[in-house]
Amino acid sequence: MTDPKKNPNKRRGSFFWRRRPQLSLEPPKPAPLENGASAVQPWYRPTLLKVSVVVLGVLAILPTHANGQFGIDTAAILAALSKMQSLMNTYIAAPLRIINRYEQSTAKYEQEVIYPLTAINQAKNSVIQFENQFSQVSGMFRVNVSSATLPQSQNLEALLLSRNAANVAILSGQFQNVYGVVMPQNAASPQMRTMTDMTDAQAQDAMKRAIEIDALADAELNEANQMGQQISQAAPGSAGILEAEADVWVVRANAYTQAALAELMRTRGIDLANQSKASKLATIDNTNNNGLINGALTDR
Incomplete structure (x- = not known):
């Protein structure tokens, strides 16, 4: 009787999947049966290799004890954070509180002493009143003062009071219509003709300069009105900028005044x-x- 374990024709089952048995060219010889049992073994029969593989797989998937924070103790981390918070409260928070208290005191001083809201509102109301008065005063410059009665003199007077610098170019013609031209060469001595020509030239220059100065005065008044409106609506912090611009216009006005004085x-x-x-x-x-x-007396 042949031992089934040593039988060469024994069919072995695979561990994970069933492999197809290799077909032999020769038909398998039937193994002798002992006590009526089959020689083919089932695939689920336990073996040492199967048991070892199963135990290793179970050990691999079983959860194990883990240590968080990369092995650092949580208590040590909390202690370090607490120490850091204490240092920040001592060396950072305390100075910041002092600085904040000083800033609040400075802001309160500025709001109550330097820039009080009541004084700012009073200043704005005063500016509005001044602007209304200036508007009334500026209307006086528009009062008609024309006095000429003849056509030629009226035309010249209209040019002189036009307050338009573009009329300077046409003033000479109107001046000659009223005051005439330099006398002919044979009508007066050369000295008299030269003096007359210079006098007419300076008179025309003064009239032209007067028209230009009137136009500059209008420009200054308009700019002053705009500044007044801006000041009445401006914030306290922008007052310095408007004051600097007003100073520039004062310098310009002084220059125009000097030009008028030079013409006079x-x-x-x-x-x-x-x-x-x-x-x-x-x-x-x-x-x-x-x-x-003397010649007449000497001839006698």
Whole structure:
């Protein structure tokens, strides 16, 4: 009788899956049966290899004890955080509280002493009142002061009071229509013609400059009105900027005033020069007359 464990034709089942048995060219010989049992063993029969593999798989999937925080103790972390919080409260929070208290005290001082709300509102109301008064005063500059009655003189007067710098170019023609041109060459002496020409030129220059200064005055008044409106609506922090702009316009106004003063001085200088010239001409005429009289007496 052959031992079934040593039978070469024994069919063995696979561990994880069933493999197809290799077909032999020769038909398998039937193994002799012992006590009527089959020689083929079932696939679920336990073996040492199967049991070992199952035990290793179970051990691999069983949960084990884990230590969190990469092995660092939680109590140590909490202690370090508590120590850090204590240091921050001592060296950072305390100075910040002092700084915050100083800032609150400074802000309170600025709001109650330097920039009190009541004083700011009073200043704004005063600016509004001043602007209303300035508006009434500026209306006085628009009062009609024309006085000429003849057509030619009315045209010249309209140009002089136009407050429009574009009319400067056409003033010479209107001036000649009213005051005439320099006398012809044979109608007066060269000295008289030169003095007349210079006097007419300076008179026209003064009239042109007066028109320009009126136009500049209008521009300054308009800018002053805009500044007044901005000041009445501006925040306290922007008052310095508006004040600086107002100072710039004051400097410009002084420059325009100096230009007008220079023109007045030129006009006065021409007037004095004309008086001096008239005295010189009178002296020359007297000298000529004396020579004629002496010549007439000598011939006798």
